[in-house]
Amino acid sequence: MAAQKLGRPQGESQVRAALIDAARSTFLHNSYERVSIRELARRANVDAAMIRYYFGSKAGLFDTMVRETLAPVMNMLRQTLTRESQPPQQLMQAYYQMMQAHPALPRFIYQVLNNPGGNEAYAVLSEVFMEILADATAWVQQLAELEQLKTGLDPKMVRLSFMSLMVFPLIAPRLLLQQFDLEANGNGMQTLLQHNVKVMQHGLFVAPLAELQEPHHAAK
Numbered sequence: 001m002a003a004q005k006l007g008r009p010q011g012e013s014q015v016r017a018a019l020i021d022a023a024r025s026t027f028l029h030n031s032y033e034r035v036s037i038r039e040l041a042r043r044a045n046v047d048a049a050m051i052r053y054y055f056g057s058k059a060g061l062f063d064t065m066v067r068e069t070l071a072p073v074m075n076m077l078r079q080t081l082t083r084e085s086q087p088p089q090q091l092m093q094a095y096y097q098m099m100q101a102h103p104a105l106p107r108f109i110y111q112v113l114n115n116p117g118g119n120e121a122y123a124v125l126s127e128v129f130m131e132i133l134a135d136a137t138a139w140v141q142q143l144a145e146l147e148q149l150k151t152g153l154d155p156k157m158v159r160l161s162f163m164s165l166m167v168f169p170l171i172a173p174r175l176l177l178q179q180f181d182l183e184a185n186g187n188g189m190q191t192l193l194q195h196n197v198k199v200m201q202h203g204l205f206v207a208p209l210a211e212l213q214e215p216h217h218a219a220k
Contacts, residue, residue: 016054018044023065028104032062032112032121059120066128069105072098074128077135081142088143088162089197095166096189106170136163165196 022043026035037058041048055061076094112125140159182188
């Protein structure tokens with residue numbers, strides 16, 4: 001069988017999609033610095049000049065790949081701001097479906113955001129992450145205004161708790177996940193979703209816990 005020639009796939013949308021798919025399969029499993037434009041073009045089976053044509057640069061392709069991969073969650077968050085109410089479990093379910101489709105994504109995000117170093121990947125991902133945080137802040141504030149949060153809860157901390165429930169299991173050490181028989185597949189994510197919804201609705205403990213006392217400052 002003759003080797004396939006490099007070139008432009010039929011249709012501009014196919015070129016763009018091929019490059020984004022190549023970026024996703026490459027960046028999620030390799031450090032940003034080690035991924036070359038030539039390698040991305042080879043994986044997409046197009047000429048390297050197409051990266052500059054469609055995205056301007058490697059960083060532009062990376063930015064587009066990140067945004068299109070995270071789009072299901074980012075779009076749902078923004079939709080909540082145009083409606084009266086959006087059940088939190090729908091947002092959480094969209095997140096788990098996204099992660100199920102791209103199991104390497106949680107650790108990729110964790111590694112990039114914990115390695116500032118001034119590189120392009122950190123700059124891109126941190127900007128996208130701050131956009132998500134801003135939308136999440138507005139969403140939780142909306143829930144508070146609609147009186148859908150329990151009395152006495154700080155909306156800022158509610159946002160932190162909600163994101164922690166979503167994010168932590170998927171970036172935990174694999175050894176820990178194995179102890180709970182938690183796999184990033186359909187059944188595993190559905191089990192986790194159902195548990196998290198119960199936690200959000202009912203809490204963990206039967207009897208109310210004693211409130212923490214304010215620390216006493218030593219007299220000067």
